[in-house]
Amino acid sequence: MTPLLSVRDLERRYGPRIGCTGVSFDLWPGEVLGIVGESGSGKSTLLSCLAGQQRPDAGTVTYDGRDVLAMAESDRRRLARTEWAHVHQHARDGLRMGVSAGANVGERLMATGHRHYGDIRAAALDWLGRVEIAGDRIDDRPSSFSGGMQQRLQIARNLVTGPRLVFMDEPTGGLDVSVQARLLDLLRGLVRDMGLSVIIVTHDLAVVRLLADRLMVMTGGRVVEQGLTDQVLDDPQHAYTQLLVSSVLQV
Amino acid sequence: MSDYNFAYLDEQTKRMIRRAILKALAIPGYQVPFASREMPMPYGWGTGGVQLTAACLVPDDRLKVIDQGADDTTNAVSIRAFFQRTAGVAVTTATTQATVIQTRHRIPETPLTDGQILIYQVPIPEPLRFLEPRETETRRMHALEEYGLMHVKLYEDIARHGQIATSYAYPVKVEGRYVMDPSPIPKFDNPKLSDNPAIQLFGAGREQRIYALPPWTQVVSLDFDDHPFVASKADHACDLCGARDSYLDEVVTDDVGSRMFVCSDTDHCTTRRDAGHTGRLAEVAA
Numbered sequence: 001m002t003p004l005l006s007v008r009d010l011e012r013r014y015g016p017r018i019g020c021t022g023v024s025f026d027l028w029p030g031e032v033l034g035i036v037g038e039s040g041s042g043k044s045t046l047l048s049c050l051a052g053q054q055r056p057d058a059g060t061v062t063y064d065g066r067d068v069l070a071m072a073e074s075d076r077r078r079l080a081r082t083e084w085a086h087v088h089q090h091a092r093d094g095l096r097m098g099v100s101a102g103a104n105v106g107e108r109l110m111a112t113g114h115r116h117y118g119d120i121r122a123a124a125l126d127w128l129g130r131v132e133i134a135g136d137r138i139d140d141r142p143s144s145f146s147g148g149m150q151q152r153l154q155i156a157r158n159l160v161t162g163p164r165l166v167f168m169d170e171p172t173g174g175l176d177v178s179v180q181a182r183l184l185d186l187l188r189g190l191v192r193d194m195g196l197s198v199i200i201v202t203h204d205l206a207v208v209r210l211l212a213d214r215l216m217v218m219t220g221g222r223v224v225e226q227g228l229t230d231q232v233l234d235d236p237q238h239a240y241t242q243l244l245v246s247s248v249l250q251v
Numbered sequence: 252m253s254d255y256n257f258a259y260l261d262e263q264t265k266r267m268i269r270r271a272i273l274k275a276l277a278i279p280g281y282q283v284p285f286a287s288r289e290m291p292m293p294y295g296w297g298t299g300g301v302q303l304t305a306a307c308l309v310p311d312d313r314l315k316v317i318d319q320g321a322d323d324t325t326n327a328v329s330i331r332a333f334f335q336r337t338a339g340v341a342v343t344t345a346t347t348q349a350t351v352i353q354t355r356h357r358i359p360e361t362p363l364t365d366g367q368i369l370i371y372q373v374p375i376p377e378p379l380r381f382l383e384p385r386e387t388e389t390r391r392m393h394a395l396e397e398y399g400l401m402h403v404k405l406y407e408d409i410a411r412h413g414q415i416a417t418s419y420a421y422p423v424k425v426e427g428r429y430v431m432d433p434s435p436i437p438k439f440d441n442p443k444l445s446d447n448p449a450i451q452l453f454g455a456g457r458e459q460r461i462y463a464l465p466p467w468t469q470v471v472s473l474d475f476d477d478h479p480f481v482a483s484k485a486d487h488a489c490d491l492c493g494a495r496d497s498y499l500d501e502v503v504t505d506d507v508g509s510r511m512f513v514c515s516d517t518d519h520c521t522t523r524r525d526a527g528h529t530g531r532l533a534e535v536a537a
Contacts, residue, residue, distance in 0.1 A: 121410075
């Protein structure tokens with residue numbers, strides 16, 4: 001078996017400052033990789049380099065045997081709307097707020113050449129059902145949705161084309177705990193059912209405990225520890241990881 | 252003749268515009284930026300079209316100017332007078348006689364012929380403008396041929412109204428490549444864009460863009476497989492000339508709900524009436 005995504009010595013600098021540096025890992029098909037770290041640790045920089053939104057200064061990113069950084073922009077964007085998906089922290093960044101929920105879900109289908117209204121609408125209805133949004137909200141705009149619904153709509157919109165690799169940036173940020181729990185439950189189900197490979201960036205250890213198979217801990221733009229999620233969380237080796245784990249509030 | 256240079260603009264400006272026109276003709280549907288000049292009329296009056304006309308006119312041209320199909324509205328009269336004064340060219344209202352036709356929001360009913368130039372006034376050249384506000388992004392989308400978003404708009408129409416409710420400025424795809432805004436012509440006119448023997452030029456003055464359709468260019472209106480494009484018009488006959496196949500304006504004639512439908516193309520209507528065709532209200536109007 002070959003890794004789906006292979007990253008070697010990735011570096012991104014902002015002038016003299018380090019965004020992230022020396023990041024290497026392999027992501028295998030069907031695996032969920034969590035990236036945790038405090039604010040400013042470079043995890044979002046890393047994710048946007050991987051998703052092609054920023055150009056890294058050094059290193060290689062190989063997806064399914066293809067060099068992502070050497071790819072033409074048209075190929076990379078085609079990849080980004082078919083085989084990849086990007087769930088943003090703020091649903092507003094990932095949704096089109098001016099068009100209905102159905103059009104939001106259907107956009108990726110239309111972008112990949114679907115030209116049958118009935119089929120697009122049926123797919124949109126199906127996906128709204130899967131993310132637990134009532135079918136009669138299909139013609140409502142996302143601005144009339146609650147934060148949790150917007151986030152679920154964003155997930156539906158991303159997964160409708162059946163991607164293989166999903167980038168998630170703090171998918172539960174800004175949601176209250178009960179809504180978070182349902183969203184995580186939903187995500188876990190979708191990831192298992194569709195066999196998705198996921199890279200999930202978060203500062204919330206509970207999220208990675210629930211979703212991630214493997215964990216990378218970042219601080220100061222460097223990966224300081226990686227391993228199986230339970231192993232890293234239960235037996236942290238690096239001083240920063242120990243600090244992170246012990247900082248979680250116990251209720 | 253006046254003290255103006257022929258057709259108002261100076262020769263260097265006309266050369267610059269002609270270069271943009273040539274580029275636009277070479278890449279049908281592509282929006283070519285050009286250095287739009289201040290014209291002695293406000294934006295929205297057709298400054299883009301006027302600059303194109305000025306760059307295309309030669310002394311033995313015969314110019315026709317229409318506004319919503321009519322030769323006798325303010326916009327048409329003013330622009331026609333402008334070129335009579337600054338270029339001294341002959342003018343006409345007959346579509347068949349004209350060599351250059353500047354139009355706002357209509358294509359003449361009379362089929363155009365080889366050798367004619369049809370110049371459109373365009374308010375917003377970017378078909379993706381209201382879907383994607385970033386100009387950098389829309390240009391990239393054109394470059395990479397990412398037009399899924401255009402169908403999102405049509406999807407919204409059907410979801411809201413049960414049919415594609417866009418009735419003017421209906422987006423088209425040119426030669427299977429660029430998606431183009433045909434300026435706010437009614438979608439009734441869209442089929443006339445395609446395989447037209449005349450040269451069609453589009454000028455947006457404020458937005459500083461020129462685009463073009465060379466003769467015999469294939470132009471397809473976007474649609475869905477199960478909601479095909481329909482070139483719609485009011486389901487009436489012209490009350491003056493009786494034409495059933497021309498685009499109609501609805502005119503309210505009193506305050507108790509009476510109305511009449513008349514051809515928006517005045518030249519078409521007059522020609523038909525001169526040939527003896529009459530409509531429901533022809534005698535009342537006379």
